[in-house]
């Protein structure tokens with residue numbers, strides 16, 4: 001049986017605002033627009049604001065009527081992403097199999113990791129503590145045998161919640177659950193189910209799979225049949241194979257100098273590495289794309305037998321690929337990394353990698369504080385040869 005942990009930050013944007021503005025503690029905060037913003041929509045409401053009936057996706061104008069003394073903030077996405085990056089970088093410490101769901105949410109497949117903890121409760125608690133220590137804000141955690149139940153469990157005792165659902169708890173837990181809480185049942189499907197007098201999970205249980213499929217459609221019928229029994233086989237999927245992060249640049253004039261192209265690769269490698277680390281991923285494949293003066297375009301890639309997220313590896317591999325190409329004047333150059341995992345499968349020579357990853361951490365910290373590109377490695381600076 002699997003052990004899945006779902007982590008969800010509590011009123012995330014509002015929590016970050018409180019973190020940065022202690023004077024907001026205990027106040028109703030509404031993120032999404034200024035109070036007089038005519039078209040704004042609430043993206044997050046603090047728990048204090050929710051007491052006034054304010055919730056996400058509500059027009060700001062309505063929130064302003066419900067909660068006239070609330071503090072209305074347009075929101076600072078860059079800052080939320082920064083804290084999100086800190087949180088997502090914690091997850092690989094707990095499991096090699098992480099599925100990031102959103103800016104403040106993830107599934108962790110903890111199967112086989114349980115024995116590192118005295119109990120499942122302790123396991124959830126240690127993740128909550130780690131996030132609190134690192135960022136100063138609280139998360140809710142649900143632990144269950146599958147994704148569907150783990151997500152329900154994290155939601156159950158929000159904020160700062162922790163709920164472990166064991167197999168013997170599942171039936172009782174689901175019995176009185178409204179059908180709208182079943183994964184994949186949106187407002188439309190909910191209305192269909194209500195018309196059949198299926199309002200709670202307990203109303204679904206007496207019906208056969210065939211009956212449900214005939215009455216609500218094949219896909220939805222089988223979905224609610226299994227979910228209402230607590231069955232969900234979806235795996236925790238770390239990033240899909242298709243995903244990649246890349247940068248490319250088209251030059252104002254065709255370039256042939258290897259030292260110039262090398263410097264461009266270094267710059268793009270740092271940008272790609274930065275984004276990779278900000279998203280908490282590791283990659284195994286580096287690709288380059290080269291378009292020549294005659295528009296002939298070639299790509300070359302190399303897959304390593306370990307995962308990386310450091311600029312050095314990206315640059316070294318990209319340069320190696322470029323050096324194998326017979327150079328003609330180049331009009332476009334690109335670097336891409338792909339083949340992601342959410343955690344590191346370190347190289348056998350992990351000690352060799354350490355200094356480089358420490359340098360990356362330091363550079364990222366500085367870049368985060370100022371702006372991406374504030375600090376770069378010497379090799380990205382124009383050399384005499386290439387700038388001439």
Ligand SMILES: [Mg+2]
Pocket residue numbers: 008009010011012104105
């Ligand atoms: Mg959340």
